Amino acid sequence: MARVNESNSGSDVLSLESIRESLIRQEDTIVFSLIERSQFPLNSPAFEDSGNLSSSLTEFFVREIEVLQAKVGRYENPEENPFFLEYIPHSVFPTHKYPTVLHPKALSVNINKRIWDVYFKEVLPLFVKPGDDGNYPSTAASDLACLQALSRRIHYGKFVAEVKFRDAPQDYEPAIRAKDTEALMKLLTFEKVEEMVKKRVQKKAETFGQEVKCISSDSSDESEKKYKVDPLVVSRIYGEWLIPLTKLVEVEYLLRRLD
Numbered sequence: 001m002a003r004v005n006e007s008n009s010g011s012d013v014l015s016l017e018s019i020r021e022s023l024i025r026q027e028d029t030i031v032f033s034l035i036e037r038s039q040f041p042l043n044s045p046a047f048e049d050s051g052n053l054s055s056s057l058t059e060f061f062v063r064e065i066e067v068l069q070a071k072v073g074r075y076e077n078p079e080e081n082p083f084f085l086e087y088i089p090h091s092v093f094p095t096h097k098y099p100t101v102l103h104p105k106a107l108s109v110n111i112n113k114r115i116w117d118v119y120f121k122e123v124l125p126l127f128v129k130p131g132d133d134g135n136y137p138s139t140a141a142s143d144l145a146c147l148q149a150l151s152r153r154i155h156y157g158k159f160v161a162e163v164k165f166r167d168a169p170q171d172y173e174p175a176i177r178a179k180d181t182e183a184l185m186k187l188l189t190f191e192k193v194e195e196m197v198k199k200r201v202q203k204k205a206e207t208f209g210q211e212v213k214c215i216s217s218d219s220s221d222e223s224e225k226k227y228k229v230d231p232l233v234v235s236r237i238y239g240e241w242l243i244p245l246t247k248l249v250e251v252e253y254l255l256r257r258l259d
C-alpha cells in the first residue's frame with residue numbers, strides 16, 4: 001500500500017491526499033470482506049465464550065494466524081496492529097525496513113480489544129442473518145478478514161494524525177500540551193469529508209454487492225435490484241463505528257505526539 005514517497009532529498013513525504021487515497025482503497029477491501037462474511041449466518045457459538053474452554057474457536061483461530069503471520073513479519077509493518085499482542089513472536093525471516101513515519105509512541109496505540117467487541121456485538125448482527133449452520137471454520141476465516149481490514153483502517157488514524165500534525169503543529173501543540181481531547185477532535189474533524197466517505201461506501205456496496213441474476217441488456221429496473229449487504233448498513237457502519245474509532249485513534253496518537 002503506497003503511503004510514503006521518498007523525496008529527492010531522501011526525506012519522507014507524507015500528504016493528506018495520499019493518506020486519503022489509501023483510505024479510499026481500503027474501502028474496497030472492507031466492503032468485499034463484509035460481503036464475503038454475509039454468506040454465513042451469525043454462527044455465534046464460534047465466537048462466544050465457550051465455558052470450559054479457555055477461548056472461543058474464533059479467538060483461537062485469530063491468535064494462531066496472527067502468530068504465524070508475525071513469524072513472516074506482518075507486524076513489522078506499522079500499518080498492522082495485532083489483536084493478541086501478548087502472543088506475538090519475532091519474525092523468523094529478515095524483515096523489510098519500513099520508513100519511520102510515526103512517533104515511536106504510536107506502538108502503544110492499539111484499540112483492537114474495543115474493535116473486537118464492537119465488531120461481534122454491534123456490527124456483525126447488522127449485516128448477517130441470525131442463525132447457526134455449524135460452518136465455524138469458514139465463518140472464523142471470514143471474521144478474521146473483516147477484523148483485519150477494519151483494524152487496519154481504524155489504526156490508519158495514526159498516519160492521518162501525523163500528517164495533520166506536521167501540516168499545522170502550531171494549531172495542534174497547544175491542545176496536545178493541554179491534553180484537550182475536545183479541541184483535538186474539533187481540529188481533526190472534516191464533516192464534509194465524512195459525508196463523502198459515507199456516500200461513497202454506500203455506492204461501493206451497491207456496486208460490488210449487487211445480485212447478478214441474468215445477463216441481459218435491460219438492467220434498468222432499479223426496484224428489482226438486490227444487494228448482498230444493505231448499502232445503507234455499510235454507510236451506517238462507517239458513520240457510527242469506523243469513522244468515530246478512526247478519530248479516537250487520531251486523538252490517542254496526538255496525545256502522545258510530543259512525548
Ligand SMILES: O=C(O)C(=O)C[C@]1(C(=O)O)C=C[C@@H](O)C=C1
Nearest residue numbers: 160189190191193194197243246
Ligand atoms: O480524512 C481525514 O481527514 C480523516 O481524518 C479520516 C476521517 C475518516 O475516518 O474517514 C476521519 C475524520 C475526518 O473528519 C474525516 C475523515
